[in-house]
Amino acid sequence: MSAFNAIGEEREIDREEFTPGIEPQPTWCPGCGDFGVLKSLKQALPEVGRTPEETLLVTGIGCSGKLNSYLDAYGFHTIHGRSLPVARAAKLANPGLEVIAAGGDGDGYGIGGNHFMHTARENHDMTYIVFNNEIFGLTKGQTSPTSPKGHKSKTQPSGSAKDPIRPLSLSLTSGASYIARTAAVNPNQAKEILKEAMEHDGFAHVDFLTQCPTWNKDAKQYVPYVDVQESDDYDFDINDRGEAQDMMYEAENVLKDGTVLTGRFYVDEDRPSYQEEKQSLGEMPEEPLAERYFDDDYEWERSYDLLDRHK
Amino acid sequence: MADNELIWRIAGGSGDGIDSTSQNFAKALMRSGLNVFTHRHYPSRIRGGHTYVEIRASDEVVDSRGDGYNFLLALGDSFARNPKENAYYGNEEVKPLSENLDDLREGGIIIYDSGLLDASEIPDFEERAEENDWHIFDLDLRSMAREHGREVMRNTAGVGATAALLEMDLDEIENLMENAMPEKILEPNLTILHEAYDMMVEDYEFEHDLRIPTGEHDEEQVLISGSNGVAYGALDEGCRFIAGYPMTPWTDVFTIMSQHLPKFGGISEQVEDEIAAAALALGASHAGVKAMSGSSGGGFALMSEPLGLAEMSETPIVLVEAMRAGPSTGLPTKPEQGDLEHILYTSQGDSCRVVFAPGTPQEAYEQTRTAFEMAYDYQIPAIVVIDQKLSGENQNVPESAFDRDPNPSLGPTLTEEQLEDAPHDPSGIFQRFSHDDPEDDGVRPRSLPGQKGGRFLVTGNEHNESGHIEEDPDNRITQMDLRMKKLESIREDLDSDPETSSQTYFGPDEADYGIVTWGSSQGAVREAVERLNDDGQSVKAIGVSDLMPFAEKEVTEFLESVDEALVVEMNATAQFRGLTQRELGQFGEKLTSLLKYDGNPFEPAEVVEGFEIQIAGNEEAPTANTRLEPAVSD
Ligand SMILES: Cc1ncc(C[n+]2csc(CCOP(=O)(O)OP(=O)(O)O)c2C)c(N)n1
Ligand code: SF4
Numbered sequence: 001m002s003a004f005n006a007i008g009e010e011r012e013i014d015r016e017e018f019t020p021g022i023e024p025q026p027t028w029c030p031g032c033g034d035f036g037v038l039k040s041l042k043q044a045l046p047e048v049g050r051t052p053e054e055t056l057l058v059t060g061i062g063c064s065g066k067l068n069s070y071l072d073a074y075g076f077h078t079i080h081g082r083s084l085p086v087a088r089a090a091k092l093a094n095p096g097l098e099v100i101a102a103g104g105d106g107d108g109y110g111i112g113g114n115h116f117m118h119t120a121r122e123n124h125d126m127t128y129i130v131f132n133n134e135i136f137g138l139t140k141g142q143t144s145p146t147s148p149k150g151h152k153s154k155t156q157p158s159g160s161a162k163d164p165i166r167p168l169s170l171s172l173t174s175g176a177s178y179i180a181r182t183a184a185v186n187p188n189q190a191k192e193i194l195k196e197a198m199e200h201d202g203f204a205h206v207d208f209l210t211q212c213p214t215w216n217k218d219a220k221q222y223v224p225y226v227d228v229q230e231s232d233d234y235d236f237d238i239n240d241r242g243e244a245q246d247m248m249y250e251a252e253n254v255l256k257d258g259t260v261l262t263g264r265f266y267v268d269e270d271r272p273s274y275q276e277e278k279q280s281l282g283e284m285p286e287e288p289l290a291e292r293y294f295d296d297d298y299e300w301e302r303s304y305d306l307l308d309r310h311k
Numbered sequence: 312m313a314d315n316e317l318i319w320r321i322a323g324g325s326g327d328g329i330d331s332t333s334q335n336f337a338k339a340l341m342r343s344g345l346n347v348f349t350h351r352h353y354p355s356r357i358r359g360g361h362t363y364v365e366i367r368a369s370d371e372v373v374d375s376r377g378d379g380y381n382f383l384l385a386l387g388d389s390f391a392r393n394p395k396e397n398a399y400y401g402n403e404e405v406k407p408l409s410e411n412l413d414d415l416r417e418g419g420i421i422i423y424d425s426g427l428l429d430a431s432e433i434p435d436f437e438e439r440a441e442e443n444d445w446h447i448f449d450l451d452l453r454s455m456a457r458e459h460g461r462e463v464m465r466n467t468a469g470v471g472a473t474a475a476l477l478e479m480d481l482d483e484i485e486n487l488m489e490n491a492m493p494e495k496i497l498e499p500n501l502t503i504l505h506e507a508y509d510m511m512v513e514d515y516e517f518e519h520d521l522r523i524p525t526g527e528h529d530e531e532q533v534l535i536s537g538s539n540g541v542a543y544g545a546l547d548e549g550c551r552f553i554a555g556y557p558m559t560p561w562t563d564v565f566t567i568m569s570q571h572l573p574k575f576g577g578i579s580e581q582v583e584d585e586i587a588a589a590a591l592a593l594g595a596s597h598a599g600v601k602a603m604s605g606s607s608g609g610g611f612a613l614m615s616e617p618l619g620l621a622e623m624s625e626t627p628i629v630l631v632e633a634m635r636a637g638p639s640t641g642l643p644t645k646p647e648q649g650d651l652e653h654i655l656y657t658s659q660g661d662s663c664r665v666v667f668a669p670g671t672p673q674e675a676y677e678q679t680r681t682a683f684e685m686a687y688d689y690q691i692p693a694i695v696v697i698d699q700k701l702s703g704e705n706q707n708v709p710e711s712a713f714d715r716d717p718n719p720s721l722g723p724t725l726t727e728e729q730l731e732d733a734p735h736d737p738s739g740i741f742q743r744f745s746h747d748d749p750e751d752d753g754v755r756p757r758s759l760p761g762q763k764g765g766r767f768l769v770t771g772n773e774h775n776e777s778g779h780i781e782e783d784p785d786n787r788i789t790q791m792d793l794r795m796k797k798l799e800s801i802r803e804d805l806d807s808d809p810e811t812s813s814q815t816y817f818g819p820d821e822a823d824y825g826i827v828t829w830g831s832s833q834g835a836v837r838e839a840v841e842r843l844n845d846d847g848q849s850v851k852a853i854g855v856s857d858l859m860p861f862a863e864k865e866v867t868e869f870l871e872s873v874d875e876a877l878v879v880e881m882n883a884t885a886q887f888r889g890l891t892q893r894e895l896g897q898f899g900e901k902l903t904s905l906l907k908y909d910g911n912p913f914e915p916a917e918v919v920e921g922f923e924i925q926i927a928g929n930e931e932a933p934t935a936n937t938r939l940e941p942a943v944s945d
């Protein structure tokens with residue numbers, strides 16, 4: 001008998017399934033974009049067809065880190081910037097799980113920037129949602145890696161001398177195989193994008209624009225938005241690296257002027273996921289590793305043969 | 312000192328194949344029935360630079376390098392021969408000879424490769440040889456090797472000459488070469504081996520009395536290092552996931568695991584940094600796999616946060632800390648026991664972890680298994696502390712000492728059936744951090760992602776029974792107390808069977824004086840205790856491995872039974888003595904420290920000297936690179 005019967009269970013998933021029966025009171029401020037992410041995620045998940053019990057949501061620290069408190073699934077709220085390494089190992093240990101990592105822009109592009117680059121490079125089969133509110137929320141409004149140049153905060157009183165990070169371009173160069181940007185103010189698109197991201201077989205990065213009315217005073221910072229797939233002004237091939245790159249560059253440039261371009265920016269369906277690469281090299285078992293500990297018939301290899309070499 | 316012993320030192324340039332040659336020679340000695348111990352000295356440089364390996368062989372137990380040595384094979388550093396004069400390497404050519412003379416015992420033997428080394432460049436060489444009654448053989452090993460193949464084979468020539476001088480059979484050596492070498496290089500190597508052997512026998516007269524000792528093993532032996540011990544212990548205990556980032560000397564364990572895990576159906580990940588490495592181990596363990604990570608001091612510092620997360624989230628993991636001399640990058644290839652406090656207390660909040668410091672390769676195997684057992688049974692991080700010395704030194708261990716019973720248990724984990732009856736909160740979340748403690752040991756069984764009915768939350772913040780962030784003072788106290796209680800339960804568990812005690816005792820049961828040590832300094836202390844008792848002193852020793860939870864009962868009993876004790880450790884601030892005093896709250900006035908932090912491990916003679924000065928009670932300073940630190944009251 002499998003120890004993980006929830007995995008791969010075929011059944012109709014109820015729309016309300018990921019909503020806990022009794023929800024703890026969210027600690028987010030009124031009007032916070034994080035509500036939007038939660039809502040879109042709750043809508044997208046049932047449509048992906050995975051049950052809450054085969055879903056593992058790993059978060060970092062920040063306002064966004066609390067996401068899994070309000071979602072009914074397995075959840076691991078880790079430490080600042082480290083959601084990705086925790087999440088990707090869980091996926092390697094048990095590939096049957098639907099693994100989602102989430103965190104803020106400080107969390108994901110700042111302190112966890114190194115992990116972001118490497119997880120994308122390796123193309124782990126998972127979804128990564130970055131709540132991009134261009135500010136540190138939980139620590140009360142300091143400048144973040146996505147804050148615009150000149151942004152004034154208590155820790156950078158004369159304004160930031162730094163250009164903001166380019167999360168989409170960075171993701172592409174690093175190797176992510178699905179890259180999109182959506183916004184909390186656009187729940188329909190967000191839901192669709194999250195769904196695609198989860199269904200994508202590889203590292204799917206969603207830069208999720210979320211307003212922070214508390215520290216980024218303009219609660220409407222991402223309105224109006226343009227959906228690059230819907231608009232006639234933007235015609236590019238999302239499977240073409242070069243075209244995608246140009247499009248991302250533009251989207252990142254114009255965001256600072258208040259033009260919010262959202263949508264899918266790059267999709268590579270052909271690139272094998274990290275798990276597939278590792279399995280083809282014989283460096284990862286075909287069966288989920290975690291199952292082995294429950295298989296009474298499994299013959300545990302010992303160090304016996306290894307010791308022979310030392311005789 | 313074992314009377315009948317060979318301590319053979321092979322010296323040359325780093326990267327000249329000295330490691331593999333000495334490994335083979337050590338095995339040959341072990342196979343001939345001797346106990347062997349190998350010690351490796353190398354600079355923090357990839358190629359070139361003076362390096363040596365020492366092999367100590369005796370029919371008696373050997374678990375330290377001993378004092379000095381009696382046979383030098385000086386090969387010359389091929390990388391020191393730089394075509395450009397005044398090149399970076401400088402004039403290092405004669406180092407394999409000149410650097411090694413100080414510790415060579417009276418009556419010792421020197422073979423040097425006259426093809427690469429010019430003894431006339433060494434001041435006073437002949438005088439010193441005469442004074443010390445050294446027997447010197449200058450052989451053109453390089454030409455011999457060149458003639459039959461490649462220059463590196465001068466190693467083999469040296470071994471052949473050694474065997475002749477010691478009147479040793481070549482059988483075991485040939486055998487090992489046959490197993491270790493591909494056909495193409497085997498033939499010329501065998502030729503060189505014999506040629507050197509025959510040349511010695513035919514052309515030279517032997518006036519020395521050093522001969523190969525004879526011994527016998529009554530059971531099959533294996534020659535392994537502390538790193539082998541850790542890796543094999545982990546594999547046998549069911550560890551199938553490792554994540555790491557290279558750092559000397561931890562790299563040894565990481566490399567061994569990476570090479571074998573795929574064959575064992577496991578996964579090894581070399582990742583971007585040590586923070587990631589420890590976090591990956593956490594993720595894999597959370598998903599239901601026995602996982603480990605590790606590093607050396609600097610990398611371990613980066614793991615501080617994930618380590619704390621393991622404590623708070625009660626996720627089992629095993630971390631290895633292979634110490635080297637610090638602070639900072641310190642002496643990358645030299646041992647020290649200076650990270651103790653770092654290992655015990657790093658990360659925010661009260662420490663809630665298990666720490667073992669094995670003293671020998673065999674203990675490394677056993678205690679790594681125990682570390683996994685404690686980690687998974689008690690859902691707590693466990694740390695295995697080794698150091699550059701234990702990591703790289705090889706010692707023979709009876710094969711039967713390896714308990715290969717696999718232990719695939721993940722510890723208290725609920726099945727889906729059990730989860731049906733487990734407490735859930737009104738939202739349907741499993742109360743993984745329930746205030747109930749059915750076994751009264753602080754452990755609440757967990758579920759694993761993917762199990763039906765097991766959905767739970769876990770966070771590095773303080774949390775309530777369901778895993779939700781919670782700052783309520785009563786909940787805080789309950790959760791904190793339950794986590795800390797695990798340490799008490801682990802102590803009881805470890806104490807319950809004295810047969811499996813991780814502490815090691817040396818010397819007579821009753822003695823006036825004691826020596827206390829920990830980790831890899833144990834070998835030198837064991838030998839020192841033997842010598843001291845032979846000299847009429849009354850002394851016994853304890854090697855302490857259980858550092859957290861501390862082996863309180865055993866150390867207390869030991870210290871109560873002696874008048875005074877010397878605490879031997881490789882650091883400058885007497886960290887282990889501090890721990891002992893803090894844990895036991897007494898004995899301060901009984902404990903003198905013998906400290907060494909010059910980058911080299913203790914030699915038995917240094918411990919003997921330190922002990923004699925301490926017991927004599929005078930102010931005399933030690934002659935060796937050690938320091939005595941007088942007792943202070945609690
Ligand atoms: C190692 C570490 N450094 C700093 C912090 C403090 N900290 C908590 S949240 C946060 C910023 C979070 O900003 P962001 O990731 O943008 O998330 P938001 O709160 O905006 O959702 C910081 C710096 C921490 N918890 N851990
Ligand atoms: S501080 Fe900003 S990001 Fe955090 S909850 Fe409030 S509005 Fe949201």
